[in-house]
Amino acid sequence: MRTVMYTPMAGRPVHSPDQEVHELDHPNLIMESHTRSKAYGIDRDDIPDFSPESPARLAQGLDENKFLLEHAMPVMETLHEQIANTHNMVLLTASNGLVLHSLGDMDFLEKAMQVALVPGVCWSEKSKGTNAIGTALTEELPVTIRGSEHFMHANQFLTCSCAPVFDPYGQIIGALDVTGDQRNFHQHTMALVRMSVQMIENHMFADIFPTAVRIHFHTRSEFLGTLVEGIAVFSHEGRFLSANRSAQFQLGMSFNALKGHTFSSLFDIPISRLHELRGNALTKPQQFVLHNGVSVWCRIKMKPLSLWSDGQAINTAASNPFKPPEAKNYAGMAPAAETGFSPARKVQLSTLHYLNTGDPQVATVIQKLSMVRGRDIPIMILGETGTGKDLLAQAIHGDSDRAGHPFVSVNCASIPETLIESELFGYEEGAFTGAKKKGATGKIQQANGGTLFLDEIGDMPRHLQARLLRVLQDKKVSPLGAGREVEVDVAVICATNKNLKEMIVRGEFREDLYYRLNGLVVRLPALRHRTDFEVVMQKILKSLCENGAQIGISADVMTLFHTHQWPGNFRQLHNLLRTAVVMVGCEGVIQRNHLPDDFLEEHEHVLQAVAQPSPSSAAAPENAMPNMPGDTDGQRLQDVALVAMTKMLQHHKGNVSAAAKALGVSRNTVYRRKEQLPPDVWN
Incomplete structure (x- = not known):
């Protein structure tokens, strides 16, 4: 039953968490959904569309929804155990209705396949007409759709109970559904679904x-x-x-x-x-x-310390390096950064100060940013994925005069191209089929007075680049379907891991927008190139340990970390340490057996490459450093080995015996590579 409380402060009804559509409202909901289904051009006698999304699109959907999957999978298994042998199945979908995962009785899974109720297929209203998944996502309410209430005749043997899942920022991140034969409908199914969704949502809070x-x-x-x-x-x-x-x-x-x-x-x-x-x-x-x-x-x-603090309390939601997917940054979710980044300061202490952990390249970046502080100069952050571009953007905002206003982040790569325009600019009621009642405020307008962070700007569709340029120049935004313009005042920070100048040459990125965005360009170094690796690692560990527990790292594991290339940068390091901390329990020291197998296997491949150099590698120039991107797998492995050897020699100040021992190889193996390594590592 729906319970509604109206308050003048809220401006709209607030629903209890156990709400569902009241029986008296249900017929109206079905009628409205059927009307939408007809408008989408769906025929009630249509044959189910068995063509799933491409494997690449499903893989992308799974990647974008890692955060949801991580928290929903254990709950799904528990829910499945509760409904086992009842001719039902449990499904998890993304916010767009794409089925990500399913569990169920084998006899019913076969029936579900007859209507393409399987992972990789979209069950939005636009795709399948009235159904619990699509209708729950559209109405943003738990909904049960029984038998003939489905719009398509092919689906009318089903009864489905579905509830939307909201992320900690009030946005729909996906939906949880139980579907079964309509002859075996249980009245308590929806209660189980709602409870499961509440479990998922509450677990998200503890993680974010x-x-x-x-x-x-x-x-x-x-x-x-x-x-x-x-x-x-x-x-x-x-x-x-x-x-x-x-x-x-x-x-x-x-x-x-x-x-x-x-x-x-x-x-x-x-x-x-x-x-x-x-x-x-x-x-x-x-x-x-x-x-x-x-x-x-x-x-x-509460905890007094955060990842980047040394005794100062700062906003820990924004300082967590692991944010879903690109730790939002998944489609349809307002990222963690959108809540703002405003550290608790003591007499003008700089937020950027906490990011300065000893690396000279990072220190140079922070110095440059400090010089343009408060000038509203557009800033472009370059760097590989996972190097902390979003964290730096939040720190820039936290140091600015706009710190008390919103920090709104938009990941241009994670939002589908068909939705990014409405996400950015907003829309009025009735602007397009399926638009929410009363419309929606776009991200640009949400950032008014504060900072707009355009992450992965290189992935913005070219036809929207011109609109964005006009907004930045005129400081006005026109929502879709609106005959008016709204004035906005935003500072702009953008980030990319792409070469925008090359994209300009290929006609993929507007040159005028590029020069409007790059007032100051800074580059964050990859984790493998940073000299403050151990400092950062200890700060991450400190943020992961519960109740002030002190967890150490064995010398053996530290060697592995120093020789790893960290292609995922801080995100990879954070995930690895988070898993290791859970594995350690009360043991206190992270050992090899606490690390994932794939990480250890990769390290073993590096050692094999160190011990067995390829003939082609002997011809490398004396002072050449490895060029990893674009090489064959074999050559890349040789390059990784050279980098590992270089790091160990630098770490042990040219002591070959110590470096060889740390790498697990003989001194002769190191000497055989002498001509391929930089001369300064022997000092």
Whole structure:
């Protein structure tokens, strides 16, 4: 049953987390969905479309939704166990209706294949007409579609219960569905689906905000730690970051309305009160009074330190190097960075300061950025994927005069080309078929007064580049379907791992837009080229360890890390360490057996290449360094071996015996490569 609370502050109804469509509303919902289905040109007698998305598109969908899959898969397995042998299946979809994964009884899976209810096929309303997945995603509500309520006759043997999954930023990230034979419908199925979705959503909060101030609350203390508890997240200085749907319902405000609030305005006490609590006080429930006078029991979870801090408290949501997919950055989700990055400062301490961990290249970048601070000069950040371009952009915003205003991030590579225009510029009601009621505000307009971060700008479709250029020049944006322009004031930061100048030559990127965006160009070095590797690694470890646990790294593993090429840069390092920390448990030191097998196998290949140089490599110029991109697999392996040897010699200051021992090879093996290594490593 739908429960609705209207508040003047929210501006729109706030629904309880266990809402679903009321029986009286259900016929209207089905009728509206059927009307949309006809408008899409779907015929009720259409034969199911068995053509799935291309393998590459499915692979892209799985990659873009890694964050969702990571948190949903365990819950899906539990849900499947609860409905086993009931002729049902569990499905997980992306926000566009693409089926990502399914589990089910074999007899029903065969029936599902008859209507292409399988991974790789899209079940949006636009593709399949009225169905639980597509309709739940369109209505943004849990929906059950039974038998003949499906628009297409071919699907009417099904009964499906589906609930949308919302990310911690209030955006739909996907949907969870249970589908079965309509003759075996169970009334409790939807309740199981809703509970499973709440589990997924609550787990996301713990992962995205591991060290921010998290308030778990409910009017009854016995409900703390259960699925119905509210979770509200704040930065260390008290700025609102996020809230789950139970929290929104208890607070009586929508996600957008809560963005204008702080911890103090919602819980009626200053955030400093929480920082004063120590030890057991943080583990015991505290009783606070909400802004509406309701008394609630709260359990407070917070860490004083974050990845890039040395005792200073900063916004941990933005400082986490692993953000979904490109740790949003998955399609349809407002990225973590969109909530802003405004560190708790002490007398003008620089946010950029915390990124300066000893590498001279990074220090040069920070120095250049400091010189243009507050000038609203467009900044372009270059670097490989995973080098921290998004983190640097947030730090630039945090150091600017716009720090108190929104930081809005748009990943141009993760949003489908058909949606990026409406995502950027927004749209009015009725601008196109399927548009949300009351329209939607675009990312550019959301960033008004703050900073717009255009990540992977090289992937922006060329026809939108001209529109973006006009917005940047005129400082006005025109939403789709609107006969008006809205003035906007944004600072622009963009990032790319592509060569935009080469794209200009090929006609793939507008030259005028390029020169509008590159007021200051800085390049972040790859992790394998940074001299502060160990400092950064220790900071990541510190952020991953619970309750102040001290986890070390064995000398053997440290050698592996120093010789690895880290093609995924910080994202790869963070994922590896996160897995290792879980594997270590209480042992205290990361050993080889705590590392993933593929990482160890790759290292073994490097050692084999070191010990057995190829004949072609002997002809390499004396001072040449490896050129890894574009080589054959064999040559690339030789290059990796040379880099590993170079690093070890540099690390041990030219001591061949120590370097050979660290690499696990003989001294003669190192000497045989002497002509291929830079001369300065022998000093």
